[in-house]
Amino acid sequence: MKRPLxxxxxxxxxxxxxxxxxxxxxGFVWDDRPTIVFGEDVNIAVTGRAxxxxxxxxxxxxxxxxxxxxxxxxxxxxxTRHLDWEIEREIGVGDLEEEDDSRxxxxxxxxxxxxxxxxxxxxVKAGRFKIPFGLEQNTGVSELxxxxxxxxxxxxxxxxxxxxxxxxxxxxxxxxxxxFDDDGDNxxxxxxxxxxxxQDLENVGPSFAVRVTGDLFRALPFxxxxxxxxxxxxxxxxxxxxxxxxxxxESFWGTEDFFERVYVKGRRQRYGAQFDWSPGPTSLRAEWxxxxxxxxxxxxxxxxxxxxxxxxxxxAGTWLVTGEDKDDDVNARxxxxxxxxxxxxxxxxxxxxxxESASTQGTPFTNPRADYLLPNSDSVVTFGVNWITSRxxxxxxxxxxxxxxxxxxxxxxxxxxxxxxLVRLNIVF
Numbered sequence: 001m002k003r004p005l006x007x008x009x010x011x012x013x014x015x016x017x018x019x020x021x022x023x024x025x026x027g028f029v030w031d032d033r034p035t036i037v038f039g040e041d042v043n044i045a046v047t048g049r050a051x052x053x054x055x056x057x058x059x060x061x062x063x064x065x066x067x068x069x070x071x072x073x074x075x076x077x078x079x080t081r082h083l084d085w086e087i088e089r090e091i092g093v094g095d096l097e098e099e100d101d102s103r104x105x106x107x108x109x110x111x112x113x114x115x116x117x118x119x120x121x122x123x124v125k126a127g128r129f130k131i132p133f134g135l136e137q138n139t140g141v142s143e144l145x146x147x148x149x150x151x152x153x154x155x156x157x158x159x160x161x162x163x164x165x166x167x168x169x170x171x172x173x174x175x176x177x178x179x180f181d182d183d184g185d186n187x188x189x190x191x192x193x194x195x196x197x198x199q200d201l202e203n204v205g206p207s208f209a210v211r212v213t214g215d216l217f218r219a220l221p222f223x224x225x226x227x228x229x230x231x232x233x234x235x236x237x238x239x240x241x242x243x244x245x246x247x248x249x250e251s252f253w254g255t256e257d258f259f260e261r262v263y264v265k266g267r268r269q270r271y272g273a274q275f276d277w278s279p280g281p282t283s284l285r286a287e288w289x290x291x292x293x294x295x296x297x298x299x300x301x302x303x304x305x306x307x308x309x310x311x312x313x314x315x316a317g318t319w320l321v322t323g324e325d326k327d328d329d330v331n332a333r334x335x336x337x338x339x340x341x342x343x344x345x346x347x348x349x350x351x352x353x354x355x356e357s358a359s360t361q362g363t364p365f366t367n368p369r370a371d372y373l374l375p376n377s378d379s380v381v382t383f384g385v386n387w388i389t390s391r392x393x394x395x396x397x398x399x400x401x402x403x404x405x406x407x408x409x410x411x412x413x414x415x416x417x418x419x420x421x422l423v424r425l426n427i428v429f
Contacts, residue, residue, distance in 0.1 A: 053424035132176035135274040142428035151353035152312025158184020207238035229277035262368040266294025281320035306359035314351035347384035
């Protein structure tokens, strides 16, 4: 099946009127998505998403202009009130203009898990899912305020992995803690140089992660609307095998590395803090995260090197000019299909991702075994307009400006600043 046909099928499914399908409490109904209800607390729903976008670049970096950013199909459901589950897989991602055969092309598995949820204070989740680190990384694509997550959310935050996690709510606080087989998809390296007998050749880990969030401002007097703000901290710990296995810095579009991997060996630790506030039709989000990787015995003389450090942060704000409340599931007051304008939202985000060594003594070098590494960073500002046309469809327009610290390590060496943009159609059900 060619990729444009995959997109057409998902559009057709999303366009089915909800009222025409919801014919009862059992059998086939439409509850935001196609669902088969077998009985109380037992159901199976079909999920899907397609992200189709047109891009432009100045100067040109050789990236495709028209692409299917993501296409996924999945199933989710409830098995009594105690258990729920989800399965999702990537399909047909790539350049929409390329020729391919008539087969569906399956990509990697996304979420594949089962969760025991009897008690709010302690829920257990097992399978493949996102490690609890990073506010934006753990926000679903249909709820993102921008077409792409910030660089730190894609680089330092670990992403998905296979493991077991316990989570729950205790008063004003929520917690998540888990043990995982590796260290997340974002940490996977294909450049391992040295391994011991029986050691995993492709992945880093095992890892431990914990995140605690809370509405701390509710406990303070005279905080007003700030009482609805949520804050959190997170931490991960894993072992990194010897080799070119560090995190690396990719440009916004992932076409070039502005900081190459360096030799590491020892512990990788991540630290994170988050802030999330959505008063009325506006929102303010901010995150800071850092990773520290040990470089034991990695000098040319087999001596320890200073830690390799990645720092990232962003601040983002949005405003629904059509007046809807900003929450996890914004519904247009006057949807486009019912004669209204839909919901229109303005957004802006400023972010930075940088790499350096703990040592700053002497002369810096780009050599992956240097104790003092020549730092580099990418600062990005994104301006966005979101047009929410219905519960299942959204048009996103982003203008993006990148500015690199070192002009010799950019997608076009010698050029430190880049403009790019996109128009995307989101279809999610």
